Amino acid sequence: MASTFTVSAGYKEKQSRFRYLLFLFSVTVALLLIGFICNLKWGAARISWTELFHALAYRGHEKQHLYVQTLRLPRALTACMVGMQLALAGLLAQLATKNPLASPHVFGINAGAALAVVFGLVTVARFSPLDSVLFAFAGAAGGALLVWSLAGTGANAYVRLALAGITIHFLLSSLTEGLIILNQESTDSMMFWLVGSLSHAAWPDVRTLLPFFAAGMVLFAFMHPSFRLLLVDDEMAAGLGGKIAAIRSVALLLVIVLAGSAVALCGPIGFVCLIVPHIARALAGHHNLAVLAPLTALLGGTLLLFADFAGRFVAFPYESPVGIVTAAIGAPFFIYLARKQGGGSR
Incomplete structure (x- = not known):
């Protein structure tokens, strides 16, 4: 009798868990769609609902239709893909290093990618979006290898990894700023990008980013x-037979692919990598990666879509880089996490 009651209670608990997750994913997808529509509908130019529908259906070629089709739509798609890539990169960085404060931004990957892109812009005559991605991969890999070589292995390796990452991040960021100062005539447009901006996103950027986005998602699903x-x-x-060193290496390689391609096109957007995995864990728990990763x-x-949307009205009619909005959200959250981890260790 007791065993029957236990089985029944467990079944009800699983049903309740399933309904909660279904509701959670439904709300998240709804928010994602709302953020996407908000980015298409509102901004410096006024677009009516009818004009928006005709623009998305490609039923007209008026000024408003072209404005949505050539500016707002690729920008919204880029924000959605970049937000997903950065969030997953942050989740993998935290899993691979066993450090809840880990992220590509903290561990020098974003700074390395930014330095390489700025260097390419200064030295290469015709710098295409694909060149930007390739340079970003090289810079991200170089930054990550430099941090890992300084951190070493053994006891307290993850603590040294965080310290080395922050040090290398500031070093590479200083070199990037130095390159911009010494080459102001060719890097004026880089200032918004360096903070993290989606204002120049266009269809060539979407076409460049899409293969890396798709490859990253497929590799993540395959390695799940x-x-x-x-x-x-x-x-x-x-003990379970896993080659943990090889798995960690693949995870960090995927972090470089996801974060490097995103930084190449939109700049080092901060804190998305750090805070989103923690929000997902708070909502869905941290024991089931099949739920945690897609969430x-x-x-x-969703976060990057709404951050980009908010950036249009912070200093209206001028736009603010999306990196400023994510930093305003993420900095207090980072302080909270740091204090929470410190309190836990004590």
Whole structure:
């Protein structure tokens, strides 16, 4: 009798959990769609609902239709993809390093990618979006290798990793600013990009980013069973037969692909990588990667869409870079996480 009651209670708990997750994903997808529509509908130029519908259906070629089709639509798509990429990159960085404060931004990946892109812009005559992505990959990999080489292995490696990452981040950022100051005639347009901006996103950027976005998502799905081992201790993962060093290497390579391609086109947008995985864990728990990963991606796209939308009205009629909005949201959250982790260790 007692066992029957226990099974019934467990079944009801699973049903309740399933309904909660279904509601959570439904609300998140709805918010993502609302943010996408807001980015298409409102801005410096007024667009009616009828004009918006005709523009999305490609039924007209008037000024308002072209404004939506050539400016707002690719910008919204870019914001959605970049937000998803950065959020997943942050989740993987935290899983691979066992550090809740880890992110590509903190560990030098974003700064390395930004330095390489600025260097390419200064030295290469015709710098295409694809060149920007390739330079960003090289810079991101260089920044990550430099941080890992300084951190080393052994006891307290993750603490040293954080310290080395912050140091390298500031070093590479200083070099980037120096390049911009010494080459102001060719880097004037980089100032908004350096803060993190979507204002110049266009269809060529979408076409350049899409293959890396798709490849990153496919690789994440393919490696999902292995990435689940990153949720447990290394000793337990090794006991389960997992090659944890190889899995961690693939995870960090995927972080470079996701974060590097995003930074190449939109600049080092801060704090999305850090705060979105924590929001997803708070909402859905941290034990099921099959739930945590897609929720993190959806929340990342939603956050960046609304941040870009808010940036249009912070100093209206002028636009503010989306990086300023994410920093305003993320900085207090980072302080809260740092204090929480410090309190936990004490």
